[in-house]
Amino acid sequence: xxxxxxxxxxxxxxxxxxxxxxxxxxxxxxxxxxxxxxxxxxxxxxxxxxxxxxxxxxxxxxxxxxxxxxxxxxxxxxxxxxxxxxxxxxxxxxxxxxxxxxxxxxxxxxxxxxxxxxxxxxxxxxxxxxxxxxxxxxxxxxxxxxxxxxxxxxxxxxxxxxxxxxxxxxxxxxxxxxxxxxxxxxxxx
Amino acid sequence: xxxxxxxxxxxxxxxxxxxxxxxxxxxxxxxxxxxxxxxxxxxxxxxxxxxxxxxxxxxxxxxxxxxxxxxxxxxxxxxxxxxxxxxxxxxxxxxxxxxxxxxxxxxxxxxxxxxxxxxxxxxxxxxxxxxxxxxxxxxxxxxxxxxxxxxxxxxxxxxxxxxxxxxxxxxxxxxxxxxxxxxxxxxxx
Numbered sequence: 001x002x003x004x005x006x007x008x009x010x011x012x013x014x015x016x017x018x019x020x021x022x023x024x025x026x027x028x029x030x031x032x033x034x035x036x037x038x039x040x041x042x043x044x045x046x047x048x049x050x051x052x053x054x055x056x057x058x059x060x061x062x063x064x065x066x067x068x069x070x071x072x073x074x075x076x077x078x079x080x081x082x083x084x085x086x087x088x089x090x091x092x093x094x095x096x097x098x099x100x101x102x103x104x105x106x107x108x109x110x111x112x113x114x115x116x117x118x119x120x121x122x123x124x125x126x127x128x129x130x131x132x133x134x135x136x137x138x139x140x141x142x143x144x145x146x147x148x149x150x151x152x153x154x155x156x157x158x159x160x161x162x163x164x165x166x167x168x169x170x171x172x173x174x175x176x177x178x179x180x181x182x183x184x185x186x187x188x189x
Numbered sequence: 190x191x192x193x194x195x196x197x198x199x200x201x202x203x204x205x206x207x208x209x210x211x212x213x214x215x216x217x218x219x220x221x222x223x224x225x226x227x228x229x230x231x232x233x234x235x236x237x238x239x240x241x242x243x244x245x246x247x248x249x250x251x252x253x254x255x256x257x258x259x260x261x262x263x264x265x266x267x268x269x270x271x272x273x274x275x276x277x278x279x280x281x282x283x284x285x286x287x288x289x290x291x292x293x294x295x296x297x298x299x300x301x302x303x304x305x306x307x308x309x310x311x312x313x314x315x316x317x318x319x320x321x322x323x324x325x326x327x328x329x330x331x332x333x334x335x336x337x338x339x340x341x342x343x344x345x346x347x348x349x350x351x352x353x354x355x356x357x358x359x360x361x362x363x364x365x366x367x368x369x370x371x372x373x374x375x376x377x378x
């Protein structure tokens with residue numbers, strides 16, 4: 001969508017040659033009014049899918065999932081945990097994920113209490129690069145027997161494989177902005 | 190507030206004798222409509238304080254901060270990061286925190302870009318136990334020269350020291366529910 005592309009051009013920047021930073025509005029400082037506008041576009045795309053729950057992952061997906069819940073008549077949001085936490089208990093779904101950003105492995109964990117076979121999900125995240133976080137969330141949803149009726153991310157790095165992988169798996173993936181390349185420190189959409 | 194106390198009585202439970210779990214609506218699965226009601230109470234308490242930014246910490250403070258931003262005419266939310274992340278850069282404010290929940294130390298980090306001496310903050314978190322996370326956020330705000338005009342948490346464990354510590358520091362701390370004790374697996378407010 002034009003709105004997000006323009007915002008990335010205006011406020012985005014590039015770190016170390018290849019890391020795209022949009023932390024003034026999307027994933028460190030949050031512009032909630034802007035995120036709400038983004039979530040309206042997600043809602044319009046998936047509004048006829050009978051979504052009854054939003055699945056995301058801590059931490060950067062939570063704000064977008066929160067405002068999207070408001071569009072979907074306040075369906076519950078469940079955010080997967082990345083850190084091992086003794087207080088989650090053992091009755092959990094888990095999937096191992098390799099992070100592109102930090103180059104480390106982590107475990108995506110969701111309590112079995114909060115995902116089940118009656119759930120018709122949209123999965124939300126801020127960024128899509130190699131698709132590993134999304135694959136972890138899809139794996140967890142599959143373990144729970146939940147249906148994944150849609151996936152949406154704010155920013156897809158079109159020059160990495162994640163978008164193709166997720167679409168080849170047959171999912172309806174809505175990326176609000178796809179960055180095709182970075183040339184001379186400029187974003188190309 | 191009665192609303193939150195009733196919800197804790199209805200949906201909260203106790204793990205291993207002393208861990209209070211409210212993960213069906215506050216910090217794993219999120220009831221966004223309910224969080225919005227909580228945020229209205231926070232707004233009513235602090236609405237005359239000229240708040241221009243909300244500071245919270247990943248991950249469980251983000252959803253409440255998001256809906257609170259909507260009450261405060263969409264002031265920006267900044268969430269402090271807990272994990273060391275090479276992509277945050279070096280131009281950051283940091284504070285070392287010991288977690289009551291996980292019994293580990295972690296570093297609270299905020300980019301210098303997103304906190305400064307013109308900021309008049311409310312600090313938000315889901316839980317207050319020993320007050321260590323809040324002290325870390327206050328420390329970061331002080332380093333930035335920001336003013337902390339209010340602090341609010343959803344649940345204060347009144348049988349731990351955090352609330353007293355923060356109030357003794359002179360801050361206006363609003364805890365939406367204070368659990369005074371746990372007796373026979375029942376919450377006492």
